[in-house]
Amino acid sequence: MTLFFNLLQKAESEHWRNRFSESRNSKEFWKRVKDCTNKAKKSPLVRTLKDNNSNIEISNDIDKADFINSYFTSIGEDLSQKHSIRDDFEMLNHIYLIPPTIQSMEINISQVVKDLENVKAKASGPDGISSRALSLIKSSGADGLFTVFHRSSCLNQFPDIWKQAKITPVHKKGSFSEVSNYRPISLLSIPGKLLENQICSIIDTHLQDCGLLSEHQWGFRKGLSSEDLLVTMTEKWKLAMDKGLTVGAIFIDFQKAFDTVSHEILSLKLNAVGISGPLPLWIMNYLSNRYQYTEVNNQRFALLPIKFGVPQGPYLAQDCSLSTPMTSPIM
Numbered sequence: 206m207t208l209f210f211n212l213l214q215k216a217e218s219e220h221w222r223n224r225f226s227e228s229r230n231s232k233e234f235w236k237r238v239k240d241c242t243n244k245a246k247k248s249p250l251v252r253t254l255k256d257n258n259s260n261i262e263i264s265n266d267i268d269k270a271d272f273i274n275s276y277f278t279s280i281g282e283d284l285s286q287k288h289s290i291r292d293d294f295e296m297l298n299h300i301y302l303i304p305p306t307i308q309s310m311e312i313n314i315s316q317v318v319k320d321l322e323n324v325k326a327k328a329s330g331p332d333g334i335s336s337r338a339l340s341l342i343k344s345s346g347a348d349g350l351f352t353v354f355h356r357s358s359c360l361n362q363f364p365d366i367w368k369q370a371k372i373t374p375v376h377k378k379g380s381f382s383e384v385s386n387y388r389p390i391s392l393l394s395i396p397g398k399l400l401e402n403q404i405c406s407i408i409d410t411h412l413q414d415c416g417l418l419s420e421h422q423w424g425f426r427k428g429l430s431s432e433d434l435l436v437t438m439t440e441k442w443k444l445a446m447d448k449g450l451t452v453g454a455i456f457i458d459f460q461k462a463f464d465t466v467s468h469e470i471l472s473l474k475l476n477a478v479g480i481s482g483p484l485p486l487w488i489m490n491y492l493s494n495r496y497q498y499t500e501v502n503n504q505r506f507a508l509l510p511i512k513f514g515v516p517q518g519p520y521l522a523q524d525c526s527l528s529t530p531m532t533s534p535i536m
Contacts, residue, residue: 281513367397
């Protein structure tokens with residue numbers, strides 16, 4: 206029996222050694238840590254909530270789903286009323302960038318095949334199409350998806366069925382009973398995310414080739430992360446302290462950043478960086494007529510329209526918002 210447990214322990218050790226050796230970046234490394242320490246399992250997402258307006262406690266899962274979904278879909282409009290959009294437009298009047306423009310929305314079938322072969326394990330959206338199902342069909346499903354993608358680019362329309370989002374509320378901080386302490390994670394159709402990836406590649410290539418990305422921007426850029434920013438700034442701070450200088454840093458947390466993105470201002474920003482022609486029309490259609498429902502402990506309520514902001518989670522939301530880039534603090 207002792208020999209059996211020794212072999213079992215050795216096999217488990219070898220398994221995790223191989224898993225860690227496969228980690229290609231810090232994100233994958235910490236995912237392995239969670240898997241290894243069994244910390245990935247979470248308790249039910251939402252407990253009893255409190256409606257501060259009526260001072261009523263909400264314990265039924267369907268009522269909680271309705272309450273949270275109503276909060277998530279209204280927070281953008283509520284926050285936007287606290288500042289003047291006219292002031293934002295006047296602030297943008299100084300933008301006179303005339304970069305090379307990009308109008309092409311050519312869908313690459315070879316990229317569709319590549320994405321299908323390398324689709325990552327993700328939670329499925331409202332359509333129930335799993336990443337496993339897509340990984341099994343691989344290139345055999347590329348022609349069908351390419352037809353849908355190509356038609357989307359020709360009509361400048363994102364398929365309505367892919368505009369629905371299943372929202373998972375994730376507790377961020379503070380009391381579990383306060384709805385404002387949860388943030389929404391949008392689970393969208395995985396085929397729709399593959400189409401997003403095509404458009405994101407076009408935008409990223411344009412911004413990179415035209416030198417429109419600041420060298421101080423660390424967020425939403427391939428090969429860069431918050432860890433790189435911290436390492437860089439730590440070294441700068443150390444050098445400054447060695448010279449006897451005083452180091453000060455200001456950190457700003459842009460809460461609800463995704464919820465309050467103005468579609469009108471976003472359209473101006475897209476034009477300012479040379480994204481013109483059918484491409485911004487497609488992007489604005491992607492953001493319009495969106496609906497979501499929130500699922501709490503496997504219970505859900507009706508769909509509600511999203512009138513403000515961009516979905517939190519998709520590639521395109523990060524690429525197009527361009528509103529809160531992670532930049533180096535000024536010393």
